[in-house]
Amino acid sequence: MLDSINFENIMMSQQKIQSFFVKERPRLLAYAYAILKDYDLADDVVQNVSLISIKKSDFIRHDNPLGWLLKTTRFEALNAYRKHKKTITGIDNEIVLRLEQAAHDLSLKQDDSHMVHRLKECMSQLSERQSRMMNLRYGENIKGEALAKAINMTKMAMFKALNRTQKKLRVCMESSDHG
Amino acid sequence: MDKKVLDQEEFEILCQRHLDDDLTQQESQYFFQQLKQSSNYNDMYLQLCRQHAIFSQFFNKEAHEKNHSREKQSINLTRYLDEDLNPSELKTFQQALTQNQKLAESLLLASHRELQWREHLKQGSTPQITSHRPIFRFALLAAGLLLAILTVFYILNDKTSKPKYQVLQLIKLDGHAKWENHSPRVGQYFDRETLYHLVEGQAELRYDDGTKIQLTSPAKWHYIQSASEKTFCLEMGSLTSSISKQSPETPFVFSNPYFETKIVGTSIALSATNEKASLNVIEGTVQVQHHYESQSSFIQAGQAYQVDPSQGFYWKGEHYHSTPIGPLPLIQGHKVAQFKKGVEAIVKPGLLEDAVSVKTEKLIQAEQGSQASLFFKISNKPQQPLGIMFRVRGQDSRKTYEVRVHGTKAHKDIMLIDDHQNWKSHQLIWDDFPKQWLASDQNQFNPESINLVSFVFRDKLNLSIKDLRLIYKK
Numbered sequence: 250m251l252d253s254i255n256f257e258n259i260m261m262s263q264q265k266i267q268s269f270f271v272k273e274r275p276r277l278l279a280y281a282y283a284i285l286k287d288y289d290l291a292d293d294v295v296q297n298v299s300l301i302s303i304k305k306s307d308f309i310r311h312d313n314p315l316g317w318l319l320k321t322t323r324f325e326a327l328n329a330y331r332k333h334k335k336t337i338t339g340i341d342n343e344i345v346l347r348l349e350q351a352a353h354d355l356s357l358k359q360d361d362s363h364m365v366h367r368l369k370e371c372m373s374q375l376s377e378r379q380s381r382m383m384n385l386r387y388g389e390n391i392k393g394e395a396l397a398k399a400i401n402m403t404k405m406a407m408f409k410a411l412n413r414t415q416k417k418l419r420v421c422m423e424s425s426d427h428g
Numbered sequence: 429m430d431k432k433v434l435d436q437e438e439f440e441i442l443c444q445r446h447l448d449d450d451l452t453q454q455e456s457q458y459f460f461q462q463l464k465q466s467s468n469y470n471d472m473y474l475q476l477c478r479q480h481a482i483f484s485q486f487f488n489k490e491a492h493e494k495n496h497s498r499e500k501q502s503i504n505l506t507r508y509l510d511e512d513l514n515p516s517e518l519k520t521f522q523q524a525l526t527q528n529q530k531l532a533e534s535l536l537l538a539s540h541r542e543l544q545w546r547e548h549l550k551q552g553s554t555p556q557i558t559s560h561r562p563i564f565r566f567a568l569l570a571a572g573l574l575l576a577i578l579t580v581f582y583i584l585n586d587k588t589s590k591p592k593y594q595v596l597q598l599i600k601l602d603g604h605a606k607w608e609n610h611s612p613r614v615g616q617y618f619d620r621e622t623l624y625h626l627v628e629g630q631a632e633l634r635y636d637d638g639t640k641i642q643l644t645s646p647a648k649w650h651y652i653q654s655a656s657e658k659t660f661c662l663e664m665g666s667l668t669s670s671i672s673k674q675s676p677e678t679p680f681v682f683s684n685p686y687f688e689t690k691i692v693g694t695s696i697a698l699s700a701t702n703e704k705a706s707l708n709v710i711e712g713t714v715q716v717q718h719h720y721e722s723q724s725s726f727i728q729a730g731q732a733y734q735v736d737p738s739q740g741f742y743w744k745g746e747h748y749h750s751t752p753i754g755p756l757p758l759i760q761g762h763k764v765a766q767f768k769k770g771v772e773a774i775v776k777p778g779l780l781e782d783a784v785s786v787k788t789e790k791l792i793q794a795e796q797g798s799q800a801s802l803f804f805k806i807s808n809k810p811q812q813p814l815g816i817m818f819r820v821r822g823q824d825s826r827k828t829y830e831v832r833v834h835g836t837k838a839h840k841d842i843m844l845i846d847d848h849q850n851w852k853s854h855q856l857i858w859d860d861f862p863k864q865w866l867a868s869d870q871n872q873f874n875p876e877s878i879n880l881v882s883f884v885f886r887d888k889l890n891l892s893i894k895d896l897r898l899i900y901k902k
Contacts (some may be wrong), residue, residue: 272436279478286447287482333652351470351529355478363481387480388487392448404450408441420478 269314274299275361276315277322280352290333294325294391301325319349364422371421379414386387386411400401439469443476593638594619595653603646605629620653626665636674639680658681679715682707687733687805690715690724709731 270277277298281291298321302309309317323345338425359367372380382400385391389397436443439462445451446459462469594617595655601614608625612618618633622670626647633641641651647729649666652658658674659681667682669693674680692713707727716733717724727733 274547275478275481278481281472281476283474290483291481313802340460343510347463347467347470348474351467351474354471355474361482361485364534365486368482383483386487387442387483393445393450396448408444408450409437412437412441412444415479415483418483426452 259358266309268315270302271298273315273362275357276352277318278353278361279355280319280348281326283348283352284340285330290329291326294322294329297325298322304413313351319352324351326376337412367422368418371418374417374421375414380409382407382411383414436472439472440476443473447477447480520689596620596651597634597636598631599634600632602629605631618651620651623648623650623663635672637674639669641667643668659688688717690717712774832888
């Protein structure tokens with residue numbers, strides 16, 4: 250049993266956990282998104298995790314705060330999944346835990362706001378069609394068949410084009426990072 | 429699908445299709461199988477998710493900025509005309525007008541239109557297209573007709589999944605109605621996926637398809653609307669509704685914290701609180717799906733469906749088997765009124781086979797010396813009733829609980845539980861998470877282990893005891 254002094258020593262302060270959370274937010278967001286497949290929902294989940302982490306800062310051990318945050322994200326994400334989509338299809342416990350491990354190991358060279366800034370510069374490299382496709386997919390949330398129709402492509406061609414566009418942006422953002 | 433090794437591009441496209449809900453069931457299984465087989469794939473999927481999150485942030489922000497400023501100015505214009513702006517808002521609004529000529533022009537035009545409408549509304553007529561020159565009048569009428577034809581054509585042919593954002597309108601409000609956070613006016617459309625809270629009074633809402641909903645306070649609700657889904661989520665409160673004929677592919681769904689009701693066209697009454705939810709079918713037949721039960725059930729006119737975790741599950745239907753079990757008196761013959769043609773339904777305790785949802789939090793937080801019980805049975809076979817009762821006595825509201833289990837072969841004895849050594853006790857308050865995970869966390873750090881009676885209680889995921897606090901085993 251832990252005595253109270255020891256207990257205090259191993260827990261994180263509210264301020265520390267807040268700054269730690271800000272640093273790790275992209276990781277948590279990616280993990281929540283991987284489970285939920287919905288950006289807005291994932292964003293809400295991460296907001297909730299932020300609130301919980303502040304509320305529970307006294308109970309977070311400083312030897313593994315990331316583990317705690319990821320676990321809380323997992324719980325919150327599954328909770329949100331149940332509330333919004335009613336049933337969980339396909340994704341099971343094993344995958345969720347494997348993704349948690351992957352999220353733990355995910356390399357974060359830059360924070361999201363920095364990446365968003367880079368992305369703005371990289372968008373100029375896209376053709377008009379590519380730019381429109383990205384806008385429709387991520388701005389208007391139009392997916393699959395509807396997106397393919399909107400840009401006058403077959404569905405598989407659209408997925409390939411989308412993948413190539415994203416790769417182009419990824420390379421650009423990463424090279425900007427180095428530069 | 430082939431069992432070949434996917435290259436990065438192929439896997440990324442598979443991920444993209446998974447994220448866009450484009451995979452067939454078989455493809456989904458294949459995708460999950462890949463995730464299970466290789467940690468590289470997990471890493472790639474996570475990277476892709478992060479990238480998607482960045483794209484979403486970027487494009488959402490752009491769209492939001494554009495819409496926000498337009499929408500905000502439009503709201504400000506209405507408030508300006510209503511003389512509702514305070515001095516500082518008025519100053520900002522005027523500055524925006526002087527800085528942006530295009531905005532000023534469009535607002536001027538809008539204000540002209542608004543004033544024209546107001547004038548006509550005052551006179552009790554609708555604005556007419558007027559022109560002194562017949563040729564213009566004809567051209568305007570022709571353009572209007574063409575626009576109407578194009579709109580009808582577009583609506584008939586629009587099978588894309590582009591969401592219709594606002595389809596639910598407030599049509600009536602009684603004098604005492606009071607809202608929290610939002611104060612919608614009569615005629616106003618509600619934003620989808622926004623939580624509304626009717627604190628007092630009653631409100632009547634109408635969907636564009638004619639479906640009407642009468643809400644009685646206190647009611648918390650939101651609605652989800654897309655090409656493939658039409659759901660009204662009642663988190664708390666009561667409603668009655670008359671639902672217009674729906675397409676069988678996209679039935680109207682009423683959801684509450686415990687179950688959802690699929691309706692193609694009928695009348696129902698629904699009520700939900702944090703503790704329980706009930707449905708009365710007034711006309712027609714509806715399909716009810718408990719959130720944690722695999723099988724759905726059909727409830728007909730004059731029947732009811734009720735879930736009350738604090739008392740057990742109540743079920744009115746032909747599947748009910750009345751078997752007296754357990755030492756606690758069950759509430760028999762609970763009456764549900766308000767059926768059409770005076771039909772009265774008797775709701776009796778019943779059972780759900782595998783998904784058991786029981787909230788014991790209140791019991792666990794009971795004060796010292798107090799005691800409470802809850803009861804339910806788990807069986808759909810009349811010959812093999814399985815009664816289980818938990819008695820939770822709050823000897824110390826945080827530390828020691830007593831759990832008594834009756835009727836199972838494996839757990840007949842009283843189990844004393846002690847969790848005061850659990851440094852994570854405050855984290856165990858989550859009601860809605862797989863308890864197996866919480867238990868394994870706890871077991872990692874504590875000498876005494878927790879075992880879940882998981883063979884008795886399983887939810888759909890086979891992971892947890894839903895909403896049931898941990899069962900501790902000495």
